Amino acid sequence: MNSEDRLEGLVLKVGPLGENDRLLTLLSASHGQMRLAAPGARRPKSSLAAAVPLAVLALQVGGGRGLRRVRQLTVLRSFAALAGRLETLAAAQGLAELSLLLVPEGSPVEGLLETLLLLLARLEQVVKERQEGLGALALAVQGSVQLLALGGYALPLAHCMRSGARLEPPLGDWSWRCSLIPDEGFVLGAVAGAHVVLNASELALLQRLTRPALPLCRDGSLMGPLPVWLRLLDLVELWSRQHLGRSPRAWRLVREAISPRGPAASSSGSAPPSSP
Template sequence: MPLYRDEGVVLRTAKLGEADRIITLLTKAHGKVRAVAKGVRRTKSRFGARLEPFMRADLLIATGHSLDVVSQADSIAAYAGPITADYDAYTAANVIVETSDKLVTAENERTVAQYRLLIGALNALARHAHAPAHISGSYVMRALAIAGWEPRLTSCVVCGGRWDAGDVFFSIPAGGLMCARDHTPESRRVPAVAVTQLRALVEGDWPVLDGHDLMPETVRLVEDWAEYYLERPLRSMRLLD
């Protein structure tokens, strides 16, 4: 079987037969890859914990007829240890890998920007660089922005009038802010702070985010934006409510 080498992050795993697992990975150069890890559930597996969720590894993969097979895995970064030791970080990491898994639908499609964003977010969680909910919220908004769904947060999507301060309306299907004159019935009124926080999440503007909890309105905007543009709910995110 032909072999290829790539680095990847484990998004999720599923049992296969007695001792094997199917590993879903986001790789740097081959996009999303599903591959079988043989014997990985045995206590003395040669893979150890290197193919658990949130792990980043250098991989040697054999191209199979139906599914690829992991031939070798060397750890690059063991994000899983510090992440699973902290409940909030673990919850945020689940939102992140679920978003990545749903967003990158085409397998073997090159998605370097998505890959860099993913390892940046998991690395930040493992280092406790910022509040876990901020890291996952920012990851979700930025991953969707890379995919082409970035909300317009500085001006009205209808008239283009600049928004500076005060309550404003937000329409998920229309893609951003709406002024009081143009807002449509499905838009919602949002406080200025929620717009500022949402913009900081999209831009990864940590000085704006650090030290303040996200407003419930901000959290709801992230959830609804993700659900609408991914065309399905994020199970791990709804569990946070």
């Protein structure tokens, strides 16, 4: 980058820097993850005070080596409406955390920013249309599946990692099972010691999350009950922890917002979900 540059990106994280400055972590389609100093941004009347998480900014940055500094900014889009509900804000924070784990500094990941912005817009619709909180949980799971794939850590949903057999869940066969082994992938059958075991309908639901739209029933309602979506959140969390070293902390807040029982709800028995 030159001494003075213009760039656009989504603010994923903000922290204090010195007495009045902010440290921004930006996701840019052209430069990947980058950290920038916003001088004086913590002062209420600062022209840079709009540098807040989940804001899409057009920036003029200066400086050479080391931490570059924001000279000017324009807010292109704000997702402040997500704060209207705890579950949508937590889901957005979780997806932002996952993006930070997936995108290296200075190395863009093609399509990831575009996908993240689309997911945030869909979470915004949950707030604006007063949709059920389950929609925010489903978007958190679907977004994780899609972002992990873009970042090079896709869930291997096509084949059993031990036998090579295709994972073709027989809907209606309630005895069928497959197991997630985090350091391998999916294995046919209920494997002893497996972290997550799915039935046929649950795996079919998970496989559909690679598509753009959430899976819906004929009446327009979301497929799958709450316990299944919580179990799928457990699954993507385990996969992230195994392959990225950790998983987003915000997933705990999603569980608390969606279910009064919190994490315990996701470890209950395999309730039969709606068939995809």
